[in-house]
Amino acid sequence: MPEPRRRSRTLLAVLVLVSLILITVDYRQGDGGAVAAIQRGALAVFGPVAEGFATVVRPVGGFFSAVGELGSLRERNAALESDLQELRRQQVHMADVERENAELRAQFDMRQRLGFTTTVGRVIAQPPTSVERSVLLDVGANNGLLPGMAVINEFGLVGKLTEVTAGNARVELLTSPNARYGVRLAETGEQGFLTGRGANPFQLELLDTEAEIEAGAQVVTQLFTGTAIPDGIPVGVIEAPRDASRFLAVRPYVDFTRLTTVQVVLDYPTQPTELPEEERLPSPDLPRPDLDDEP
Amino acid sequence: MIARAAALGIVLLVALLLQAVVAPALSVAGWRPDFILLTVVGLALADGPGPGARYGFVAGLAADLLSGGNHLVGINALVFLLVGDGLGRLRPYLSGTAHAGEAALGGLAGAVAFGLFGVLSLLLDIRQFTWQVLAEGIVATALWTALGSPLAVRPMSALARRFAGGEAAAAGAAAGGPRW
Numbered sequence: 001m002p003e004p005r006r007r008s009r010t011l012l013a014v015l016v017l018v019s020l021i022l023i024t025v026d027y028r029q030g031d032g033g034a035v036a037a038i039q040r041g042a043l044a045v046f047g048p049v050a051e052g053f054a055t056v057v058r059p060v061g062g063f064f065s066a067v068g069e070l071g072s073l074r075e076r077n078a079a080l081e082s083d084l085q086e087l088r089r090q091q092v093h094m095a096d097v098e099r100e101n102a103e104l105r106a107q108f109d110m111r112q113r114l115g116f117t118t119t120v121g122r123v124i125a126q127p128p129t130s131v132e133r134s135v136l137l138d139v140g141a142n143n144g145l146l147p148g149m150a151v152i153n154e155f156g157l158v159g160k161l162t163e164v165t166a167g168n169a170r171v172e173l174l175t176s177p178n179a180r181y182g183v184r185l186a187e188t189g190e191q192g193f194l195t196g197r198g199a200n201p202f203q204l205e206l207l208d209t210e211a212e213i214e215a216g217a218q219v220v221t222q223l224f225t226g227t228a229i230p231d232g233i234p235v236g237v238i239e240a241p242r243d244a245s246r247f248l249a250v251r252p253y254v255d256f257t258r259l260t261t262v263q264v265v266l267d268y269p270t271q272p273t274e275l276p277e278e279e280r281l282p283s284p285d286l287p288r289p290d291l292d293d294e295p
Numbered sequence: 296m297i298a299r300a301a302a303l304g305i306v307l308l309v310a311l312l313l314q315a316v317v318a319p320a321l322s323v324a325g326w327r328p329d330f331i332l333l334t335v336v337g338l339a340l341a342d343g344p345g346p347g348a349r350y351g352f353v354a355g356l357a358a359d360l361l362s363g364g365n366h367l368v369g370i371n372a373l374v375f376l377l378v379g380d381g382l383g384r385l386r387p388y389l390s391g392t393a394h395a396g397e398a399a400l401g402g403l404a405g406a407v408a409f410g411l412f413g414v415l416s417l418l419l420d421i422r423q424f425t426w427q428v429l430a431e432g433i434v435a436t437a438l439w440t441a442l443g444s445p446l447a448v449r450p451m452s453a454l455a456r457r458f459a460g461g462e463a464a465a466a467g468a469a470a471g472g473p474r475w
């Protein structure tokens with residue numbers, strides 16, 4: 001056998017032997033042995049080098065990786081886009097539900113405070129034009145609604161029903177120039193009539209034209225003949241003290257541009273305009289003064 | 296001799312870095328190319344069994360040392376040593392520079408390397424290998440190495456010629472010039 005070949009085989013045998021010894025030693029010593037310590041040292045040296053190398057080549061690797069995963073990335077992207085849209089939709093829905101929940105709780109509180117029986121109506125249509133001051137509700141005669149019923153929300157009086165069908169009802173808003181309500185000042189009891197003026201503050205005409213009125217005075221509803229508007233529902237506040245004009249401007253509590261749910265008062269009777277003849281009680285026969293006794 | 300060792304050291308370092316950083320990005324169905332094995336295959340086919348075995352041992356040992364605490368040091372050294380030696384012995388059967396031959400031998404080397412690694416791991420009970428994983432690994436490593444071998448042989452052959460000292464240089468000197 002030639003010398004180089006024998007030397008080569010000897011070297012091969014030695015290297016195989018060294019490998020087997022290394023395997024055996026590492027196997028027997030485990031993590032606490034010298035071989036494991038060398039392994040940890042090698043990793044400590046190689047780690048920073050690999051990190052530096054990775055900084056340089058990672059964009060290249062990322063490119064190849066992205067090319068390899070292009071098909072699955074497209075699918076994942078489409079799925080994530082779909083999830084995102086769904087989450088956005090749910091988020092919007094949740095915000096709407098939370099707002100509506102808060103609104104209804106406040107309206108419930110108002111109803112409890114006033115002691116009415118009401119039904120919830122959802123505003124399904126705002127006025128088709130900016131000059132019309134009415135909204136359409138998703139409740140109607142089937143829910144016990146009748147024309148003339150008062151409509152309130154958590155802030156106060158919204159308006160009254162003017163048209164009612166089996167499933168829907170139209171609310172004439174307090175802002176309507178056609179609407180006229182009997183009101184009073186909560187603090188002083190001064191009475192008057194309130195008229196809507198569209199987007200402008202309400203116009204209040206007090207019966208006492210000389211009464212001194214301060215800005216900020218609260219205006220509430222007043223029972224009035226021929227209407228079903230309950231007494232004492234908040235309407236708004238006086239904006240400015242009385243000046244030379246006989247009218248006062250009233251800023252409404254209700255934001256009429258953001259109506260989404262309202263309460264229709266079901267159990268408040270319409271106030272009579274005249275007392276029915278048949279129900280009138282006879283006048284008692286009071287003793288008349290004896291004029292004959294006079295001198 | 297020192298220049299050759301230094302050049303091979305640089306090649307090994309680059310292969311280790313590629314294996315640690317780039318190979319994961321090339322993973323297909325969980326199986327990635329083995330750049331270290333490719334350099335062993337390339338040098339063995341370029342320079343013969345002796346240099347292939349020596350380089351294989353050193354490269355395998357480096358891979359063992361950098362493979363973490365759960366890996367038994369010596370396994371890759373033994374596997375790559377045997378692959379380098381065996382492939383170097385098959386080198387004379389390559390006709391010329393046929394890429395198909397290099398790819399075939401590379402594929403064989405990949406299959407043998409993973410097969411040996413798997414069997415040793417099973418024997419020593421250090422890996423949760425199943426026969427299915429072993430079969431998949433043999434096929435995947437064979438394919439990756441078959442694809443990469445023609446690419447690895449060129450630069451390793453050039454390096455062997457530039458830093459002569461292996462059997463290729465001796466054979467080339469005997470024949471009046473390098474074979475590749």
